[in-house]
Amino acid sequence: MPPAMEKALQLKTAELEKISHIDYFNIAISVDCVIFGYDEKELKVLLIKSDLEEFSGLYSLLGDLIRPDEDLETASYRILKERTGMDDMYLEQVHAFGGLDRHPSGRVITIAYYSLIDIKHQKLQLSHNELSWHPVHEIKKLAFDHKLILETCLGRLQQQVLDYPVIFNLLPEKFSLRELQELYQAILGVELDRRNFRKKIVIKDWLLDIKEIENDVPHRPGKLYKLKPELKKKNGKKKFSATVR
């Protein structure tokens, strides 16, 4: 008896006997990463040309099957590393998608993560494979159910930037308040009042004034800030509003 079946037998299942046990392993599991970046005042996502005939001409998210010897986070980091050359980036699980017909070649359940990287800081080797950055708001159609996955991850990102200091993973180390506000606007899809925005961001107490100013802008330069170092943990979230709303 193959080990897989042996394992299946030990698993508690109410009506296990009705179904061939090996069937339970006839489902593959993958991880898909929505890799967000920010450039030219637009939120972008890293996509790859789909190599499936069914989706020819369409782009898809970066993903891969999970290997038997790696856990979910390991698989996600592996994908990021393989595709971008970067590691230690911000990564967050969002949702599992398990529709019966989401993959044309068979049953694949996927677990979606979103990731945030500073496009300008890390130069990824985009040319030698078919990776490219696409403005999130211009994406009409993707392979598989990846449009839905993208929207779900964008929704989660929009929630998180309001409460947690995650947005800074999309920016260079030093940034001006204008850049930060433009990034918020790109993510949330709204216009924000500059004066109110500054007050709100100051209240959050996330920023460190590094006593430097911009030097490459064609107008009065603004002050530069950093994220406070103690908030820099790539993962590990903590709610920074003290009260129960």
Next chain:
Amino acid sequence: MPPAMEKALQLKTAELEKISHIDYFNIAISVDCVIFGYDEKELKVLLIKSDLEEFSGLYSLLGDLIRPDEDLETASYRILKERTGMDDMYLEQVHAFGGLDRHPSGRVITIAYYSLIDIKHQKLQLSHNELSWHPVHEIKKLAFDHKLILETCLGRLQQQVLDYPVIFNLLPEKFSLRELQELYQAILGVELDRRNFRKKIVIKDWLLDIKEIENDVPHRPGKLYKLKPELKKKNGKKKFSATVR
């Protein structure tokens, strides 16, 4: 060639050839449900005695392997239906857990859902199987990684009750403000000021005054309320605060 392998071959995987293809299906997928209920002023969770030798004496969440012909929500509803006899209950996906050693019998990735039911309304047949309700805050240890799953789902529930009208799935159709407040306190683990609570809940505009009063309390009876019918969708969330925080 078995269909499973055939499918594996069609799936894009960077280093697929290094690993025996069938290995990819050597991972089972399950769903685990954290079923919350509210009774005797305590938040409770429905547990079952573990039937695994490794966890003898411990309780575990209700879960089962996903069948090849059902999607994730279908599997979750099936488990709820099989175990409680109820259907159409509130259900929400929370997180996927995929640690390598989380199941002693083999590699099992599980997708956790939480569910909310009104204990008093539906009388589930608890006696003929080993199901029982346990106060959430008294649970010390569970089988597998189910303690972690429980805590994760509780955390999600705590977030959600502040912004979405989900809490009412734990209460009978008609309820008093006192009952509602006690439930919030049980979920959030804090004491709330009665007068401020009433103002806050009125602002949310979730409640319908049904012009009835309690009739079984040993003191002055309070007014009874219902959740506004248009908010009753079991799933499908909508943010009810209009502003960008």
Next chain:
DNA sequence: TACACAATATGTACTTACAACACATTAGAA
């Protein structure tokens, strides 16, 4: 029947967050 009790119901004052809006300041370019 009257009274104590244990809740409900409602209100006030203070403080803090939010939204709309105005004006002075500063570097660069013409």
Next chain:
DNA sequence: TTCTAATGTGTTGTAAGTACATATTGTGTA
């Protein structure tokens, strides 16, 4: 020098959050 397009800092009115007080109403009991 002046114009321009940003930065930096207010002000005001409104809404929401917090702490705290008092009157009201059914129930149970002496």
